[in-house]
Amino acid sequence: MEEPVDAPDEAEALTGVFLFRVPESAWWWSDEMYRMLGYDPDEVTATGDMLDRHVHPDDRKSIRRVWDQGLSTGLPFSTYYRLLTRDGEERHAVLVGDGRVDDGSVVVLRGFVVDVTEPVQKQAQKSADADIARARASQEDVDVARGVLMALYGVNEDVALRVLRRHSQQTNVKLRALAHAVVEATPTPPGHGQHDLHQRIAQALYPEA
Template identity: 35%
Template sequence: MTEPSEGAFEAALAPGTQLPVGRYRLDLATGQWAWSDEIFLMHGFAPGEVVPTTALMLSHKHPEDRDRVDGVLEQAAATGAPFSSVHRVRDAHGKIRTLAVTGQGRPDPDTGDIVELFGYFVDVTGANEDIAQREATAAIQASAERRASIEQAKGVLMVGLGLDPDAAFERLRTASNHLNVPVRDLATWLVEWFRRPGVTTFPSREELVEFLAAPVPPTHVDPPDAATLPGERTGPDVD
């Protein structure tokens, strides 16, 4: 399981976002918490069903987040400085929720010691899931685009070199290993080179072989009427 995303906290603060928010106070001397009804619900309890204590809070924190969150609270208790954190809890029904907590310390007016922490809990579970879904969708889209480039590059090699699909991919893979360039990058470069502005004829076998031996990234591809051949480098790129 991955750690909660800090982006969920930013999403919770976005205009128009309506997420459950609850207030809390923590008495540092007794370890007793005061929760608004929303925080009871975030932990899977009916309002007032349990007495909120630090021990109860710890029992519900996700094990992977517990030490980190405890460190944030200890620092806040020592300094009183404003803080924020995102962590996971397992509520009373076993559901994993992602909560953002923000707050600050209140000093004793006589001693200056921090005697209380107060602030808000925000249930960002939905926002965190939305972010995860968007990230997954983006990853799938990027993977599809890489596959598309490889398939297009295979098509160019199949036509230009007279290869079947497997042999075309093997030609890409061999060039990739020789050049120490990922297959997806080499395929993208080949497609971009093939599609460069002004191209009106299919590249010859010699040009394709030459390109695979010395591919040029898209930013270095010269227009087809330039003096250099497809695989040559010019200017500062020449060794």
């Protein structure tokens, strides 16, 4: 009984192979190349113009530069770019290739186009989540510090926030950093009395003093 052939994993399915025969200006694309651009295999003729048409306009210059380097030297080349599918969807890709040289001239360029949309989106989401988490933590410090000043000085939240902002401007310390210092100074250390709170907050607000 023959063993079933494993289906290609997602990474393999999103990696296209290309071959360009320089003397004949002839292209060959793997099935994955067509699918990456939104076509069925062999639905359109593989050409350089077709490939260029699916490159984001802002990335065409860099693609052409590395391609020309490959044509002139045959040395390995690579570049990141954004490709546009048949339906206009923007994807992230990496072009990797090199050339075969015969009698001093590049006769073949071959390589891969790797769709890296998913890892790029995951990294972007991860960075965004981290930024949001930091922003939330910083905002929490501002809210807590505002509450401390409200209780300490007997003022409303608007006045307390304005006092924080004025201290930030006066000391040239970012508002969130100043708020964090106030929050860190608020808990009463072991062995100290609650009456020391004003002194601790003052030290946070006036670090140079």
